[in-house]
Amino acid sequence: xxxxxxxxxxxxxxIGDTAPDFKAETTTGDISFHEWIGSSYAxxxxxPKDFTPVCSTELSRTAAxxxxxxxxxxxxxxxxxxxxxxxxxxESDIADVCDNFKGAPINFPLIxxxxxxxxxxxxxxxxxxxxxxxxxxxxxxGPDKKIKLMMTYPASTGRNFxxxxxxxxxxxxxxxxxxxxxxxxxxxxxxxxxxxxxDIQAKELFPDGWNTxxxxxxxxxxxxxxxxx
Ligand code: BEZ
Numbered sequence: 001x002x003x004x005x006x007x008x009x010x011x012x013x014x015i016g017d018t019a020p021d022f023k024a025e026t027t028t029g030d031i032s033f034h035e036w037i038g039s040s041y042a043x044x045x046x047x048p049k050d051f052t053p054v055c056s057t058e059l060s061r062t063a064a065x066x067x068x069x070x071x072x073x074x075x076x077x078x079x080x081x082x083x084x085x086x087x088x089x090x091e092s093d094i095a096d097v098c099d100n101f102k103g104a105p106i107n108f109p110l111i112x113x114x115x116x117x118x119x120x121x122x123x124x125x126x127x128x129x130x131x132x133x134x135x136x137x138x139x140x141x142g143p144d145k146k147i148k149l150m151m152t153y154p155a156s157t158g159r160n161f162x163x164x165x166x167x168x169x170x171x172x173x174x175x176x177x178x179x180x181x182x183x184x185x186x187x188x189x190x191x192x193x194x195x196x197x198x199d200i201q202a203k204e205l206f207p208d209g210w211n212t213x214x215x216x217x218x219x220x221x222x223x224x225x226x227x228x229x
Contacts, residue, residue: 014150024113027091027106031109031111040143041072042075043077043168045159046122047059048133048155049081049133050080056101058159059103059106060101060103060105061101064103066107072169079110080110081119082114094106116132129154135154136154137150140167142175166185177223177224190222192217192219193218
């Protein structure tokens, strides 16, 4: 083995890591990613290829949900290994068919990553699933530029962007309050007091009390309701 040269594999990104910064050409002009995010949240998501069926449905549906992302102060940007001119020409196809998928014409930028540099940086290339194309990756990035959520779907499975909005609600709530959100939680539902807060500390933050199901499972009403009182 001595003397053998190993090609260094890039380390996989993980939640909590700083999202790699990059410059890119997009359908709405050149961007510097971190600068583009600014003080917002951001969702960067990849699809395998322009002019493919599942991708057409996903992107048009995301466009229809853009007002929901806007409400949550979250910018959205797509990416694939296609060029800007391929993206823009595919966008007119999507506009033709979007009504069939509760969709809308594309209203957010698409990154042209022909040389796969950004896709490689973000681990969006999975050769065992799709050769040289990006699979369906989603990253939610915070205003602090840290990765808050990562999702990977196979090429054959269209994603549910309502689930991503739900997760974004949880991420935004738990960034500001010492709570976690239970299974199937949605905005306004009861939350869970984080386990590293003891009852004395919890009393300070949640003076209206909570429901102790187990010492480690304490349900509290949505803390934003108390903020709004
Ligand atoms: C699609 O979007 O339909 C698709 C793209 C690449 C591989 C499989 C399906």
